[in-house]
Amino acid sequence: MHADLDRQRILLVHPLGYASGQAGHDVSRLANIMPPLGLASIAAYLMERGLQVDIIDCYARPDSDQAICDYVRQHRPAWLGLSCTTSSFLDGVRIAELARDACPGLKVAAGGAHVSALKETLLSDYPQLDALVVGEGEETLYQLASATNDDHTALSGVVCRTDDGEVVFNGYREPALDLDALPFPAYDKLEGFPEAYQLPIFNYPKAPNTSCISSRGCPYACSYCDRSVFRRTFRYNSADYLYRHLQHLRERYDIRHINFYDDQFTFHRQRVIDFCQRMIDQPLGMTFNCAIRAEHVDDELIALMKRAGCWMMSLGIETGDPELLAQHRQNPDLDMLANTIRLIKKHGIRVKGLMMVGLPGESEQSVRRSIDYILKLPIDDLNVAKFTPFPGSPLYENIHELGVFDEDWAKMDCMRFQFIPHGMSEEKLEELFLTFYKKHFRRNDVIWGYVTMLWKSPHSWGRFVRNLGGFLSFARKGKRLGDEG
Ligand code: SF4
Incomplete structure (x- = not known):
């Protein structure tokens, strides 16, 4: 050196x-x-x-x-x-x-x-x-x-x-870190934090806001998911640590809303109960979003989370085609997912559905099943990812047998179809992708939901209006960078 x-x-x-x-x-x-x-x-x-x-x-x-x-x-x-x-x-x-x-x-x-x-x-x-x-x-x-x-x-x-x-x-480092022994992230080292950072538009009621990670790892094994960093363990911050972390964000940066970026926020039920009870007993004036799997919430837990400030839950659905779902996920139960979504809505929490188009085995018919499935559900927000076979995911191993894969890393951002399943074309996938968004966003109750954001998330509307040109370009072309392709 x-x-x-x-x-x-x-x-x-x-x-x-x-x-x-x-x-x-x-x-x-x-x-x-x-x-x-x-x-x-x-x-x-x-x-x-x-x-x-x-x-x-x-x-x-x-x-x-x-x-x-x-x-x-x-x-x-x-x-x-x-x-x-x-x-x-x-x-x-x-x-x-x-x-x-x-x-x-x-x-x-x-x-x-x-x-x-x-x-x-x-x-x-x-x-x-x-x-x-x-x-x-x-x-x-x-x-x-x-x-x-x-x-x-x-x-x-x-x-x-x-x-x-x-x-x-030399192999993975063992043992894994005790997450409660870690200091809070050095937010001060992020220039302009928190104003320089933005949660997705219409995904929060108030600003300033930020993301926060309170657990590492996921025990599931979805075919498209790479878990090389934290592997199939699940470690988490205790409810006390988590509460103190939010308190720090509120007192130091005046953060009003948190997006928990955990893969499985509710995987450990008692931790969530303890955290919510603390947020109810000693309110911080903050709300939060989280991602869940339908297996890991129930009526009682959702009610408690709502009282504690839960504003939106995201659920990975991926596809509304039962056969395709069974190929790629454990517990492929579309009825259970639908019932959970209705339960969340019953408690007045927004629901964001996470879908994917272009998985191996995808066909025009399976995409149309996904669209029909979503249209029957009271989903408020929707994210449709273009399936991308990332290194480390189970599918990556034999992906070339399942379709045509252009492994251009710089383009592998889930906003482009780098993989085309057998029997499909890129043009058809792009067409179905746009149809998916259009059908969802033209629903009256979804449009009304965005109107209510005028008073539920006025900060989002300001950003939406300021960036309208970029969003309209995306709505027309479905491309991440407006001038490409
Ligand atoms: S997609 Fe979600 S549930 Fe599936 S393995 Fe990845 S983190 Fe876990």
């Missing part, structure tokens, strides 16, 4: 994923800018152990190349840490090159879902990276950054090179 580098300092970067000039047309960004909570958690953990850490979030501030170069030239950190999804990975590699040119000797470590899924093969192909952090990053990155020599081959959770250039992985 170069002698003039600061071994006590690390810069964490969240790449944008595409050329910064396109950011203004990106309908995903217009609708939703989520803080990089994983990096903020790692930053807090490293700072607690005496390192100096800064974060540059290129998603919130797209034109950050100069800021990254200036930072590494001025502060000469020993390490740069990148958090990458599949679609942002190559932009992360570009940033690694940029930063290394500006600061010779700087080492670069990448982490995140894409890295955790592909491990050794990825490091072999990208000499711009020095190490990969596999699994949860807090302790592993600390071990890397505080190592006194350049041989990291004995560290668990790390993919790195030996002196001979051989790429090695």
Whole structure:
């Protein structure tokens, strides 16, 4: 390692994923800018152990190349840490090159879902990276950054090179972290927090708001889901920790609404009961959204969550075709899902349905079944993802047998059909995708629901009107970046 580098300092970067000039047309960004909570958690953990850490979030501030170069030239950190999804990975590699040119000797470590899924093969192909952090990053990155020599081959959770250039992985780090022992994420390190970040439009009653993660992992095994980072465990913050975390966000940043970004917020029922009771007994003046599986809520729990401030629940439905659902999910019970949605609505909580088009086995008929299924349900908000076979998901293993897959990582953002199932065409999928949205958003009760947002979420309406051009372009073309394709 170069002698003039600061071994006590690390810069964490969240790449944008595409050329910064396109950011203004990106309908995903217009609708939703989520803080990089994983990096903020790692930053807090490293700072607690005496390192100096800064974060540059290129998603919130797209034109950050100069800021990254200036930072590494001025502060000469020993390490740069990148958090990458599949679609942002190559932009992360570009940033690694940029930063290394500006600061010779700087080492670069990448982490995140894409890295955790592909491990050794990825490091072999990208000499711009020095190490990969596999699994949860807090302790592993600390071990890397505080190592006194350049041989990291004995560290668990790390993919790195030996002196001979051989790429090695020493296995996942065990035991997993106790989530209640972690400091709250370093929100102060996110420039402009909370105003620089936005929850999806019409997904909150008040601003400022933010996302929050209170558990890690999911014990299910849906065919399309990559769980390489936290694997099939479920660990969670206690109700007390969670309450104190929200209290911190309210008192320090005046946050009024929280979106729990957990895969399964209600998986541990007693934790949710204790948390809700605390929110009822000692109100913070905050509301919240969460994602659930229908198996893990019931009438009593939903009633309690409503009293505690639950404003919206999201449910992964994926498809309304029973046979397709059975191929890709456990407990493929569409009646149970429908009954749960009606139950949630009965308690006055908004429902967001999460659907997917283009799964292996999808046909025009199965998409039309999905549309018919959704149209019969009192869904308030809808998200239709374009199925994308991510590395690490069970389907990825033999995806080429199931259709035509263009594995162009930069385009794998669930907003493009990179995979075309046998018997379908991209044009037909795009047509059905637009039909799905149009049929949903033309329902009278859905339109009325958005009218009520005028007084239930006036901040959302302001954003919607300001970005109307981008949303109309998306409604016409179904494309994430208005000028593409
Ligand atoms: S899709 Fe949801 S329920 Fe299924 S494995 Fe992934 S996180 Fe778990």
